[in-house]
Amino acid sequence: MTNNLSNTKFFSQIVDLLQSARSNVVRAINQTMVLTYFEIGRMIVEEEQGGKERAAYGKQLLKELSKVLTKEFGRGFSVQNLERMRSFYLAYSISSTALRISKKGQTMSDELQNEKSQTISAQFHLSWSHYLKLLRIDDENERKFYEIEAVKNNWSVRELERQYDSALYTRLALSRDKEKVKELSKKGLIIKKPKDAIKDPYILEFIGLPAHSSYTENQLEEEIINKLEHFLLELGSGFTFVARQKRISFDDKHFWIDLVFYNRILKSFVLIDLKIGELKHQDIGQMQMYVNYYDREVRLEDENKTIGIILCQNKSEAVVEFTLPENNEHIFASRYKTVLPSKEDLKSLIKEQ
Structure with missing residues (x-):
């Protein structure tokens, strides 16, 4: 029995080692590809010698280069892709104007060029698709x-x-x-203070509820829990899930907080209440009660004050302003959208704040 347990641990260590190695290989391949495309972009820009002044030459250069590379390496080197490599270099050069060739056709020294290329390459941590x-x-x-x-x-x-x-x-x-x-x-x-972690609106298109269909707060909560990973990404950095329908009780009365999270960066509990329709002042008062309870009964001495977020479909800024104290820094009312708005609608929505 002991030998089997020992073997199981040994096997797991080997599996972990191989998985780690594969991840490292993928990262190395991605970075090598990105650096190579960056270097191709640099070489294209320098060969063009001024780009805009000799636009016709630049276009012909890319066509001929595309034919050579496609014949040698196959797909992936169309004129469009080469133009992307060129754009990538120009966008991510430490100093595009310094790296370009001057009107007289003089280039910077190879030593300085290599130094700059090494510096910029250290900043590439994403894939080419990113x-x-x-x-x-x-x-x-x-x-x-x-x-x-x-x-x-x-x-x-x-x-x-x-x-x-x-x-x-x-x-x-x-x-x-x-x-x-x-x-x-x-x-x-x-994120240094609670307000830094708040968005308005929150976009919850991933839960799959149509914009104008009738659904209950329980259904909204259920869909959020089903897509919890997506919801955590929308909340932002540092959030971890704690509980749903968390009961708090006092004076023989029971209340249920829809969602409880903890933010590791702010070192604060974050309470979220979901509301269908227009936000009412009673909703804000209820959240104030939840926050006060957590501050006095749950949070530890080394933790910061509890944050309350009321997610609603619509709100009156005046109701929020006059219900909360002037020095409020811990209770927030934010709208949510269950479909991804068009860019125009989103801009209008944000400007309403």
Whole structure:
């Protein structure tokens, strides 16, 4: 019996080792591919010698290069893909203008070029498919934000696309001043206080409930639990699930909190109440009671104050403002959408705040 248990542990260690090795190989292949495409882009830009001044030469160069590479290596080297490599290099060069050839045709020294290439290569942590998606984002600050968040949260390409389509950057940027928006593009989302972790609206298209169908709060909660992994991604960094329908009791009265999470970054419990329709002032008062209970009866001395989030379909900013105290920093009312709005609808929705 002991020998069998020992063997089982030994087998598991070998399996873990091989799985780790395979993951490392995949990462190495991805990075090598990205670095190679970056270098191809650099060589194309330098060969073009000024690009715009000799546009006709540049187009012909890519056509001929495509034929040579396709004959040698097969698919993957169409003119369009070579143009993407060129764009990738221009977008991710440390200093595009410094790396380009001057009008006189003089290039920087090979030593300086190699040093810059090594520096930029250390910043590539995503797959080529990720970068193809990022290259479609015109705004440089927005592109940098999504790149940082994709690396930090280990987003798949599909999740990166979803976060972009749901306008995560815009939702965060509109609630921040200019300095905080700059910080988003340099560091990604930094959570220092409760408000930093709040979005309005939350996009819950992954739960599969139509926008105008009739459903209950219990059904909404059930669908969120069924898609908990997706919901955690929408909540953001640091959230872990604790409980659903958490009962609290006092004076022979019982109350149930829809969802309880904990944020490891803020070191705070996060209580979420789901509401169908318009937010009422009684809903805010109820959340205030939940938060007070957790602060006084549940949280530990080394934990920060509890955060309350009421997710509703619609809300009056005036009702929220006059129900909560002026110095409120821990209770928030945010809207949610069960379908992905069009970009126009999303912009209008955000501007209503």
